[in-house]
Ligand SMILES: Nc1ncnc2c1ncn2[C@@H]1O[C@H](COP(=O)(O)OP(=O)(O)OP(=O)(O)O)[C@@H](O)[C@H]1O
């Protein structure tokens with residue numbers, strides 16, 4: 268697959284600090300990063316280096332203290348909270364380490380959640396949910412509740428939920444961190460497929476070198492500063 | 502509407518907790534509804550209009566003693582007096598002691614003047630027919646409906662106070678202003694006199710109608726003075742003297758009922774606030790996940806509020822339903838013993854008041870934790886585990 272030119276994620280001198288009372292704790296400092304549409308990037312680095320923070324900023328669930336943040340054609344700094352919420356609904360799919368499914372909803376209903384915010388009819392929602400259910404191979408588990416699913420199955424439901432609204436970008440914070448090797452492989456394979464077949468731009472945070480090797484680029488963060496970006500030879 | 506399913510499932514997250522809080526809500530709403538309705542019913546009964554210009558003359562030493570009918574002569578002579586009707590509580594039942602209702606032997610002519618406010622809907626012909634037939638009777642609409650009686654039916658009345666069980670023919674079915682007034686049967690006073698040896702020339706009470714209510718204290722006093730120091734002394738009471746003492750007592754009952762209502766409200770608010778904050782707090786991560794996928798703050802707030810309001814609406818509706826069921830039972834079972842309970846109903850205002858209170862409780866107890874939950878940043882929410 269040839270690499271598209273215009274970056275879907277464009278970051279310039281991005282800074283993020285936390286404030287404890289008057290004390291400023293800088294986490295990210297003057298970060299520059301461009302990720303092209305269709306890219307598969309793994310974000311690596313020691314614990315506390317700011318990986319989750321960067322991912323949250325890109326996904327629009329956190330606000331930077333400074334710098335430019337352009338994702339999917341929107342300057343996130345210029346969106347208010349409500350605009351940012353519907354922007355996320357349209358553009359970002361989230362995959363978490365702990366799956367974070369809603370325990371009182373079954374697989375189908377969990378996947379349907381992001382679609383409730385759209386103007387789709389019930390029948391259209393059903394069609395889309397079933398489409399992604401079969402994509403993650405869980406058609407027979409549609410009525411099951413999260414507690415009736417294995418970790419790997421839960422994460423597949425979470426992936427289905429992340430892609431059901433057809434977002435351009437998927438963000439995943441240690442998506443395999445809670446899984447055994449076999450299930451982790453399955454999830455990584457699925458993400459590769461989403462990247463290659465469906466052209467999703469994927470950004471994952473991981474400690475696991477094997478997971479990082481599934482990506483096509485690895486970005487290293489060190490104390491809030493981008494260390495280096497390397498291309499992965501697969 | 503598509504979010505209702507989500508709201509319902511969230512409410513049923515912990516079935517046991519929801520069940521317990523629902524039971525608490527139902528019981529509280531039930532208690533408040535019943536107490537407030539009781540107050541409203543007592544209020545209505547004690548504020549009956551047009552009873553002002555009627556009073557009763559009875560034996561000074563109580564209701565079980567009788568007055569000579571000849572006293573009526575003097576009573577009728579008083580210039581303020583419009584009509585006098587002798588009246589005796591008969592205390593009979595129909596077929597079975599369970600079928601107990603108010604029944605009186607009353608003067609068959611003057612009673613229509615004295616009790617014109619309580620008895621209506623009879624034609625001239627029906628009244629004439631009743632007055633002509635010594636064994637005739639008139640019954641209230643509710644009573645007639647209850648036993649399926651029609652004009653012309655003969656009904657046996659078994660005496661419990663008097664050794665007499667008359668067979669009475671219904672000559673008319675009248676309407677009253679309230680259920681308790683329609684749950685009544687009247688028959689000829691003379692039938693009682695003829696049937697019971699010791700009642701000959703005697704009566705339990707004289708009901709007297711005056712021109713105005715202002716006349717009552719004067720004429721009552723005159724009557725009691727006139728018969729003072731005679732072998733049979735009288736005691737005159739305004740009809741609403743009973744109600745007046747009642748109203749005074751009601752002041753206290755009212756204060757108690759309002760006090761209990763407020764105490765229950767405070768208790769249920771505390772319990773609901775606790776339950777809702779717990780229910781919302783344990784969902785911190787979930788709320789963050791919903792917001793990450795694009796649910797706005799307002800949307801999440803709306804969902805949480807809907808959940809709280811759904812809970813109290815259920816509790817309120819079931820509580821009021823239970824109360825109206827109990828009101829019906831009270832009316833039917835205890836109504837024969839406590840006459841005023843026949844008018845025991847849940848007023849619309851009471852229902853609205855109780856439902857309103859339930860909704861307000863639901864609103865306050867949800868808005869506080871819900872606002873706190875939606876104000877929290879998504880990142881913070883995702884971190885909380
Ligand atoms: N809300 C906060 N207040 C203050 N400091 C914070 C807050 N959130 C994160 N930090 C700090 O920011 C730094 C980066 O945190 P972040 O979670 O991004 O690290 P990370 O690279 O994802 O680490 P890990 O690999 O352990 O997940 C850490 O030093 C952390 O303590």
Ligand SMILES: [Mg+2]
Pocket residue numbers: 318319320440472
């Ligand atoms: Mg992290």
